Amino acid sequence: MRLLQLAFAVALASGLAALIIYITGVTYLNDLSDEDLEALSTLQSGFQKCVASNGLGLKAINGKDYCEVTIQFPADTIPKWKDPKTGEVEGLSYSFNLCEAVATWEQVRNSTTILTREFIDALPHGWEEYAWQRINKGVLLNRCKNKTLCVEKLSLVLPETPPYVPRQFSRCAVIGNSGDLLKTKFGNEIDEYDVVVRENGAPIQNYTDFVGKKSTFRLLNRGSAKALDKVSELYETGKEVLLVKTTIHDIMNKMIREIPILNPVYLMLGASFGSAAKGTGLKALEFALSICDTVDMYGFTVDPGYKEWTRYFSESRKGHTPLHGRAYYQMMECLGLIKIHSPMRADPKRIVKWLPSRSTVVAARKASEKLLRRVGAGSDNPLAACSITKKQIKRKPESMSGLRKAAVEHQKFIKGVTLYPLEHNPGHGQLCTVP
Ligand SMILES: *[C@@H]1O[C@H](CO)[C@@H](O)[C@H](O)[C@H]1NC(C)=O
């Protein structure tokens, strides 16, 4: 009888354990080696020190597992932004998934973030299921049943093959539109970057002391893209490359043809991140990370104590989640993705302390991929993440000549493959085109 009771207790306990494992997902940890777990805890502990020493009062604390981290603002921070739906004032602490971030952003660094014809052609049912979504009122095109018509609509913004490769540029700066740019004269410093990425209708003229004169790329949301004629005048030399985040619009096509707009115009092809990562600013960082060695950011309202929410060229506006975003950018800095420049972090020689080493990032990335069950998890082979593989359209020979050494070396490493992010793809598998 005793024995039976014991057996029953054991059975119950193991059933419970199984249930707990099932609910919490702890079982995934079984896939990880000791090195994997160590990589993740090294990343976590370094991350907390990094936020403590660079975050101007922000504090990162361990969440419930190896991945979760909570970033807290100082208790005396006055939250200003209200959720328009619930009317609630934003909180002072935000949770992030470091594993998700490190795996996704490391993938972005090796991917192409510009939409090409090669991509749509290689995507199974790319024309019927994807292309029309990048055309304003594309639904009316009946899922591109008439492909000629869709090709026509997209042709002005659709290069055959990627116009840029990863690491094509060395030092890049992404300039946001925050009013705090007027507090520091960053102009000369900004002009020294190889590439400068700007956003929407941000003017340069009359603000050069603060925002610099140089401009290479400009990322446009829907509203700015419709005013393409105005936007293309913002940089007098007219050679800015314009990247549209949303869809091509008949108005845009007409302007490109008739005005004409001489700037190259492309559509951006982006990976999907969580809700903290939707705005134009983050897309601009994503683009920069996909073509540059290093990315520095200016004008993003990131200092915890900064209370206004304005653009440097206009009055205040609503609709952002400043604290959530600020915490996210601090996370990006402490993962070694970007460097923040702000009124309170204005010294160009500022060193970001406690950055993870390259080997920590690589090890943590692999461990995270396993934990998240990503396609090709934990592999050294960059092609492991390809869930769709197609033969490449021949590249123009001149597109590879004159590339800097780092870009050529990277091309060798990835065997000349182009990796495209696939939206809504489980496990973040990519579309790869191979030579
Ligand atoms: C990206 O490419 C670099 C080499 O340039 C490589 O070290 C790194 O592991 C790659 N990352 C991913 C996620 O494949």
Ligand SMILES: *[C@@H]1O[C@H](CO)[C@@H](O)[C@H](O)[C@H]1NC(C)=O
């Ligand atoms: C498809 O669109 C093209 C370009 O607008 C047009 O010339 C052609 O007649 C259309 N074809 C059909 C079958 O509707």
Ligand SMILES: *[C@@H]1O[C@H](CO)[C@@H](O)[C@H](O)[C@H]1NC(C)=O
């Ligand atoms: C720059 O300032 C001048 C003079 O105030 C003004 O006419 C011009 O429109 C301004 N340019 C921009 C881009 O704001």
